[in-house]
Amino acid sequence: MAGQIPLQLVQPTFAESPRRFKSLKKLRGGFLLTVGYLLSPLCWWNDLFFNLPIAYFFGYLCSWFSPNLLSSCSIVGYWLSNIIGILLMQLGVIDVFQDKPKTSLKKELLTGLVSSTIYTLIILALIQFKILDAPLLFSNQAPTHSGSSIPMLIGGAIF
Numbered sequence: 422m423a424g425q426i427p428l429q430l431v432q433p434t435f436a437e438s439p440r441r442f443k444s445l446k447k448l449r450g451g452f453l454l455t456v457g458y459l460l461s462p463l464c465w466w467n468d469l470f471f472n473l474p475i476a477y478f479f480g481y482l483c484s485w486f487s488p489n490l491l492s493s494c495s496i497v498g499y500w501l502s503n504i505i506g507i508l509l510m511q512l513g514v515i516d517v518f519q520d521k522p523k524t525s526l527k528k529e530l531l532t533g534l535v536s537s538t539i540y541t542l543i544i545l546a547l548i549q550f551k552i553l554d555a556p557l558l559f560s561n562q563a564p565t566h567s568g569s570s571i572p573m574l575i576g577g578a579i580f
Contacts, residue, residue, distance in 0.1 A: 443520075450516025453509045460506025462540070467506075475502045500541060507537045 459467050460475075479498025484491040511533045515526075547553040 446516050450513045450518075452513070454513025454517060457506045457509030457511070457513055460502050461510055462503050462506070463510075464506075472499055472502045472506075475499075503541075504534065504537045508533050 458464055459471055461467070476495045476499035479501070480491045480493075480495030483494030483498075508530055511529060512526075515529065544553070
């Protein structure tokens with residue numbers, strides 16, 4: 422009996438453990454939701470600060486294998502950063518708002534991946550059919566800002 426802890430002192434620790442776990446889970450969910458929002462296409466200002474540097478870095482890594490991969494892998498990196506943002510938001514929402522998982526995490530992530538891919542395909546179709554206007558990133562001409570004859574210069578690149 423000399424080295425044993427009385428049961429009354431141990432019980433409150435076990436009772437507080439689920440509350441601590443819930444608050445840590447909600448804190449993790451809030452962090453995932455914030456990071457996901459910053460990477461997702463729902464945040465209108467994120468591209469310049471997050472997605473484009475990530476996309477360029479991904480393209481740069483791919484260009485080590487072949488210099489021709491820089492632009493195509495940058496596009497893939499941009500798409501992946503948006504997809505990862507949406508999936509992180511989905512994981513964060515599950516942690517913050519759901520007490521008990523109602524469906525499998527694998528099914529939730531697959532649903533998020535499919536819906537994000539469909540979103541991307543819709544945007545590409547709208548650009549292809551000229552419903553949405555996309556900037557000329559890789560042309561020799563310097564496009565101008567609508568309503569102005571001054572080319573838009575951002576970071577030394579013409580957009």
